[in-house]
Amino acid sequence: MGVWGQQHLRYIREHRKVFYTNxxxxxxxxxxxxxxxxxxxxxxxxxxxxxxxxxxxxEKLKADNQMEWIGRMNALRSAVTETVNAEVIFV
Structure with missing residues (x-):
């Protein structure tokens, strides 16, 4: 089980106890x-x-300006993680 499954398991254990038990x-x-x-x-x-x-x-941005690429990818990863959490994990 990966990170997403583990997060969802913690969520259903705490917030959906009957569902988890079933x-x-x-x-x-x-x-x-x-x-x-x-x-x-x-x-x-x-x-x-x-x-x-x-x-x-x-990839062009990555080659031209690695620090900007890293910053933008980190921000994007955080935003996408929030979306996945809201739509799949914490439901």
């Missing part, structure tokens, strides 16, 4: 978390690619 007792917890992990990672990858293209964060 998944655990039915033996479906691991497959459920695996699906959440896959959905979250696919959304993250897709949004990173789309937004990087839209915002002009390219």
């Amino acid at each position: 998944l655990l007792t039915s033996g479906k917890l691991q497959s459920y978390l695996s699906e959440v992990e896959t959905q979250a990672q696919e959304l993250f990858d897709r949004l990173m690619k789309q937004r990087a293209e839209r915002e002009g964060i390219t």
Whole structure:
């Protein structure tokens, strides 16, 4: 299980206890978390690619100005992580 699955597991343990217990007792917890992990990672990858293209964060920028590229990628990664958390993890 990756980072996304672990975050979602913590969330359902704390905030959706009945749902968590039902998944655990039915033996479906691991497959459920695996699906959440896959959905979250696919959304993250897709949004990173789309937004990087839209915002002009390219390999050319990386070659021309590495520090600017790093800063913009870090900001983008944070924004995309927030989106994935809101749409997949903390629901």
